[in-house]
Amino acid sequence: MSAAAAMDATAVSHNATATAAAALGAGGGLASLLPEVQTLELLVAVSIFVAIHSLRQRRSQGLPTWPLVGMLPSLILGLRGGDMYEWITGVLKSRGGTFTFRGPWLTNLHCVVTADPRNLEHLLKARFGSFPKGPYFRDTVRDLLGDGIFGADDEVWRAQRKAASLEFHSAEFRALTASSLVELVHRRLLPVLAEADGGVIDLQDVLLRLTFDNVCMIAFGADPGCLSQGLPEIPFARAFEDATEATTVRFLTPTAVWRAMRALGVGHERVLQRSLAGVDEFAYDVIRRRKEEVAAGRGGRSDLLTVFTKMRAEDGRPAYSDKFLRDICVNFILAGRDTSSVALAWFFWLLDRNPRVEERIVEEIEGIVAARKAAATGEVEEELVFQPEEVKRMEYLHAALSEALRLYPSVPVDHKEVVEDEVFPDGTVLKKGTKVIYAMYAMGRMESIWGEDCREYKPERWLRDGRFMSESAYKFTAFNGGPRLCLGKDFAYYQMKFAAASILLRYRVHVVPGHPVAPKIALTMYMKHGLKVTLSKRDNKGRRL
Known part of the structure; x- marks a missing residue:
């Protein structure tokens, strides 16, 4: 699903809301529900966007990167799986030996993880x-x-x-x-x-x-x-x-x-x-x-x-x-x-x-x-x-x-x-x-x-x-x-x-x-x-x- 699809979904939601408002009548008592419906529309659109963003990130980064919380949910799932080291190994294999971990916004949990011998020689010796x-x-x-x-x-x-x-x-x-x-x-x-x-x-x-x-x-x-x-x-x-x-x-x-x-x-x-x-x-x-x-x-x-x-x-x-x-x-x-x-x-x-x-x-x-x-x-x-x-x-x-x-x-x-x-x-x-x-x-x-x-x-x-x-x-x-x-x-x-x-x-x-x-x-x-x-x-x- 693409970003264009998300825009289409938002447009459908918006049209549905407009139709409902017209049916209720501008001066009708039920028209006061319009702000709540628009809020629901916004939440639906954001949810669709986040889901699409997650899927795109899963394809491009090897694991999802979520707004605000970064890759923390994936790390938590890795910990719940009982073996964090195997989880890291799996991600590194899928990313060719190096990946960037992005933690939650405003935290210090961002880092680059590597298992590439060339990189290790670079950081441990050549550029010590x-x-x-x-x-x-x-x-x-x-x-x-x-x-x-x-x-x-x-x-x-x-x-x-x-x-x-x-x-x-x-x-x-x-x-x-x-x-x-x-x-x-x-x-x-x-x-x-x-x-x-x-x-x-x-x-x-x-x-x-x-x-x-x-x-x-x-x-x-x-x-x-x-x-x-x-x-x-x-x-x-x-x-x-x-x-x-x-x-x-x-x-x-x-x-x-x-x-x-x-x-x-x-x-x-x-x-x-x-x-x-x-x-x-x-x-x-x-x-x-x-x-x-x-x-x-x-x-x-x-x-x-x-x-x-x-x-x-x-x-x-x-x-x-x-x-x-x-x-x-x-x-x-x-x-x-x-x-x-x-x-x-x-x-x-x-x-x-x-x-x-x-x-x-x-x-x-x-x-x-x-x-x-x-x-x-x-x-x-x-x-x-x-x-x-x-x-x-x-x-x-x-x-x-x-x-x-x-x-x-x-x-x-x-x-x-x-x-x-x-x-x-x-x-x-x-x-x-x-x-x-x-x-x-x-x-x-x-x-x-x-x-x-x-x-x-x-x-x-x-x-x-x-x-x-x-x-x-x-x-x-x-x-x-x-x-x-x-x-x-x-x-x-x-x-x-x-x-x-x-x-x-x-x-x-x-x-x-x-x-x-x-x-x-x-x-x-x-x-x-x-x-x-x-x-x-x-x-x-x-x-x-």
């Missing part, structure tokens, strides 16, 4: 300076992340990045990460799994506890003890979880609305304020004790907090305030906890659906164990602990984890804001201030990027002659790319491979039949209902008992 995180992202997460590396730009970001990079590549840091991981896996994770004894456990929760304790040891030099037998609730961990969830809600709420809710202390903003108090209480207590240790000459630790606490400005005073130290550590906890644990949860779910892949992983692990036994000159320890060089040789496991991250990236979407007029390589025009969303989840499901089998879990796509071969960071963006490439990428892979190999050597993981699995809308791709599993022991050859 033109695409900072931007004030919208920074203001939205500031209460939780402060001036930490996730939301920082320019010199604030560069200073943190430089200091953290030096630490991540130091021998002391590598030793700390390896020793803490051995302690957590062999003294806590494996005993917790053994305690399950065939019962149902939430593996996602267990893995979150593992990585939370691990990253707190690395960031704060403090052990919250989440992964202990009995799986106790830890106030700091609960507060951190609630704070990240409440912060996520802000991205789905107009800025003026959540700011008003914050001022009034209601809804999710009340939850955020309460949970931030718990996060800050823990963080500032650790910072106080660490500064006392450093002042007393007992600051021999290698964790990030100790390193940043020791830094001095040119005048000899501490380089960073307590608030800034808190921000640095909270940011690294957010990055380090979720990337590995969420990826491992999806990995074990995928293995349950793809037993062939699990068999190949176990064969690889068994081969490494057999090689160690063959090379041993004495007794092999009863409790086998994988060495770093053995973990490095797990090529198929590395590929299987990368394939899980391709399909279920820990961060499904990320955000930038353009500071000057730009044009993407695909021709999309970006005006200054435009928010850009790059959709990593959708990228893993684009046939134009990964081929017709893009939705298949296929670790072999990462292997060449049995060796792992990485892909471009602008095609596989699970660890970001360009100057903001994840500093902890190597550590994350080591952590995931060590934990996965230690579990799979000893257990077969079975997802409980009928357990619903779907992504949760959050800063990271949690499973909405957790991952309920049972475990069955393998014999000493890695076979199921």
